[in-house]
């Protein structure tokens with residue numbers, strides 16, 4: 001297997017590296033130079049038609065190119081420790097639910113700000129700055145919502161899971177692009193401190 005990715009602060013490849021670290025899988029990442037637009041080169045597009053990272057290429061040439069799908073595949077190959085709920089039907093569904101909420105409620109406005117308001121992406125598309133800036137408030141509002149959900153909880157589901165990995169990488173990327181956690185998000189901050197202390201978070 002070959003895993004293509006990019007170093008931090010890119011959040012999606014980091015999800016896979018954290019999952020790999022949690023499971024102790026021996027799989028190094030081959031970096032794709034995003035600044036040089038290597039992810040849009042024909043060789044990479046042939047592996048990942050979205051022109052993004054991460055991308056996993058199996059020994060037989062089949063590919064996976066969504067971070068959560070890659071982690072789900074690795075979880076099936078290396079079930080311990082389970083990151084997607086293992087054999088517990090409710091846990092599996094609950095983790096799916098949280099991952100979807102992270103993607104749709106938080107990652108979407110973070111990505112909207114990154115693409116349409118951040119100077120680093122200005123040369124890549126026509127930016128609609130008003131739309132981009134509107135994602136500041138949407139991101140803060142989503143973080144406050146997660147903060148409320150995390151009251152009295154150490155993880156999104158019942159124990160550390162892929163959902164926590166998705167939230168961690170999104171919150172960290174948001175902070176890097178200038179969308180920090182609102183001051184009053186004490187539950188989210190406590191969760192973030194605890195999850196960041198796991199050795200895998202250094203990935």
Ligand SMILES: N[C@@H](CCC(=O)N[C@@H](CS)C(=O)NCC(=O)O)C(=O)O
Pocket residue numbers: 006010011012013039051052053054065066067068
């Ligand atoms: N849904 C994808 C998102 C992947 C993604 O946005 N990757 C970023 C790096 S974190 C990327 O390749 N950006 C370059 C681009 O979209 O052109 C996943 O989770 O795998």
